[in-house]
Amino acid sequence: MKKISCLFSALILVLISSCSSDDSSSDSDNNFVLPKTITMTYPDFPSYNRREVITYDGNKILTSVDEYSKTVFTYDGSLIIKQVEFDIDYKGNEVKYAEISYTYENGKLKTRILKKGFSTEYPNGQFIYKTVYTHVSDNEVTYVFYSVDAKTNIEVKEHQGILNYKDGNLVKEDESVYEYDDKNAPFKNILGYNLLLYEVGIGNNNITSASSSLNPFGYIRNYIYGDNGYPTKMTSYRSDGKTIEYITEYTY
Secondary structure: OOOOOOOOOOOOOOOOOOHHHHHOOOEEEEEEEEOOOOEOOOOOOOHHHHHEEEEEEEEEEEEOOOOOOEEEEEEEEEEEEEEEEEEEEOOHHHHHEEEEEEEEOOOOOEEEEEEOOOOOOOOOOEEEEEEEEEEEEOOOOEEEEEEOOOOHHHHEEEEEEEEEOOEEEEEEEEEEEEOOOOOOOHHHHOHHHOOOOOOOOOOOEEEEEEOOOOOOOOOEEEEOOOOOOOEEEEEEEEEOOOOOOEEEEEOO
């Protein structure tokens, strides 16, 4: 799923209890509220429409598959240490597209390494990007983003920034500001997502709007919720509040 390799420009703090490998909450008897399917509809670009099916072991995410891609997740105990994304062609063949690996320090994310452009000449990826995080406090994380030469492993600093959180939600990312509702986010019970910071674009609650001083065009989101307090449908509008960009529907 391409969303893993994009800094969605949102994506995400979740407060999930950190468990040891002996208590990793992967017991299938536990009843976690987890999204099983996600359907994306783009009114203006129907060729982008897709239906994603997610599989789990307890509340550990295993795979995410849609018509065009497949993502496989790897855990070490309760920590997500890798995501590998494959493109799927019309014959069903899978071609490795991207790989993201993570390291942790004291139970918090330390580094994120994204690799893309795999080939015979570049078996470890032609394009490599590294992000290093420093946890200043529970509500503030700084990061430095590097590009890495695939042949020499020389790192070049590209930019740095600050992530600010409140109540487990990313509320400010450099110049971008996010607002939330008080309902449950669909991904909040997936083990380990709370540690991936803003990459996956989720928090404890659901983003209702985003704006940026660098980009006057933000977005507004409206939700329909099920009886369990989790969203079943989200409609994302452009900043005018009228033009629909896309619709997301969830089943649990």
